[in-house]
Amino acid sequence: MTLNETLSRLKGQGVKITPQRLEILKVLLDEERYYSAEEILKKVQESYPAISYDTVYRTLYLFKKLGLVLELNFQGGYRRFEFNRQDRHHHHLVCLKCGCSQKLSCCPTDCLTRIKEEHPEFAITSHSFEIYGYCEVCRKVKS
Amino acid sequence: MTLNETLSRLKGQGVKITPQRLEILKVLLDEERYYSAEEILKKVQESYPAISYDTVYRTLYLFKKLGLVLELNFQGGYRRFEFNRQDRHHHHLVCLKCGCSQKLSCCPTDCLTRIKEEHPEFAITSHSFEIYGYCEVCRKVKS
DNA sequence: CTCCCAGATCGTAATTATTCCGATGTAATT
DNA sequence: AATTACATCGGAATAATTACGATCTGGGAG
Numbered sequence: 001m002t003l004n005e006t007l008s009r010l011k012g013q014g015v016k017i018t019p020q021r022l023e024i025l026k027v028l029l030d031e032e033r034y035y036s037a038e039e040i041l042k043k044v045q046e047s048y049p050a051i052s053y054d055t056v057y058r059t060l061y062l063f064k065k066l067g068l069v070l071e072l073n074f075q076g077g078y079r080r081f082e083f084n085r086q087d088r089h090h091h092h093l094v095c096l097k098c099g100c101s102q103k104l105s106c107c108p109t110d111c112l113t114r115i116k117e118e119h120p121e122f123a124i125t126s127h128s129f130e131i132y133g134y135c136e137v138c139r140k141v142k143s
Numbered sequence: 144m145t146l147n148e149t150l151s152r153l154k155g156q157g158v159k160i161t162p163q164r165l166e167i168l169k170v171l172l173d174e175e176r177y178y179s180a181e182e183i184l185k186k187v188q189e190s191y192p193a194i195s196y197d198t199v200y201r202t203l204y205l206f207k208k209l210g211l212v213l214e215l216n217f218q219g220g221y222r223r224f225e226f227n228r229q230d231r232h233h234h235h236l237v238c239l240k241c242g243c244s245q246k247l248s249c250c251p252t253d254c255l256t257r258i259k260e261e262h263p264e265f266a267i268t269s270h271s272f273e274i275y276g277y278c279e280v281c282r283k284v285k286s
Numbered sequence: 287c288t289c290c291c292a293g294a295t296c297g298t299a300a301t302t303a304t305t306c307c308g309a310t311g312t313a314a315t316t
Numbered sequence: 317a318a319t320t321a322c323a324t325c326g327g328a329a330t331a332a333t334t335a336c337g338a339t340c341t342g343g344g345a346g
Contacts, residue, residue, distance in 0.1 A: 052325050073216040093265055106258055108251030115249055124276040133267040195296055
């Protein structure tokens with residue numbers, strides 16, 4: 001998904017493209033990782049110093065509602081956002097010590113199928129599957 | 144896991160049993176569900192009015208470190224705690240509208256096995272698998 | 287049983303993350 | 317150019333969590 005494709009999709013949905021929204025999108029698309037709201041604020045401030053937290057949060061939640069952005073809630077209460085690349089749905093290996101993460105290609109589709117069958121009354125919209133532990137570096141450090 | 148079993152396990156690990164810790168344990172063991180820190184504070188205050196937030200959080204994190212308690216981080220940044228019944232590991236179906244949940248018996252073990260094989264350098268300690276969507280009641284209510 | 291002290295708790299302040307809100311700005315439409 | 321509907325700003329309000337000095341106490345040593 002490129003920036004232009006995303007922009008025309010937004011326009012098609014009747015969403016105004018403001019400079020702030022554009023900058024936030026660029027940050028999200030630029031690097032393949034996920035961000036805290038604060039990181040996004042800092043990055044956007046580089047090219048748009050006047051942006052406020054309010055705008056960042058509102059924009060992220062707007063994008064989330066539109067399905068452009070995913071919200072991740074990790075152990076410890078860390079909330080992160082990432083661009084939703086539908087073509088490459090994935091989960092994470094999260095280190096509890098340093099907070100680093102790796103993407104995983106594996107997805108528990110069998111389980112999901114079973115759950116859908118067993119709970120037809122529940123309208124599933126998404127799922128999370130995160131693996132916690134200690135990364136190669138942190139597992140060697142005691143405490 | 145009964146209260147007495149848990150207490151002797153704690154003693155065995157050299158952990159002091161204070162009245163506050165005892166009350167928190169009772170709350171966690173009493174009903175089969177999960178709690179916010181605030182709910183635990185409120186419940187413990189009924190029998191121990193002087194307890195502070197600090198104590199609740201420190202105790203929960205202590206129990207978590209000892210493996211007695213699990214911390215769950217749901218969409219929206221809600222943090223919840225529940226007693227870790229190792230014999231009955233489970234995941235959740237979480238409604239994004241009303242916040243209600245159901246326990247699931249299904250667990251993506253195949254996926255976990257594959258991930259362990261593919262990432263032998265990562266020391267896995269736990270995982271989360273939550274399904275989000277709308278429950279029977281909320282899916283019928285528009286907005 | 288009593289004493290003692292490392293560890294636990296209290297009370298409250300500090301910190302952090304998130305949301306709210308009134309005033310102002312901006313883009314599209316008539 | 318005026319109107320209208322959103323967006324944004326700036327900062328205050330709220331909520332959740334953590335920190336910290338003063339005080340207290342569970343449970344082992346004697």
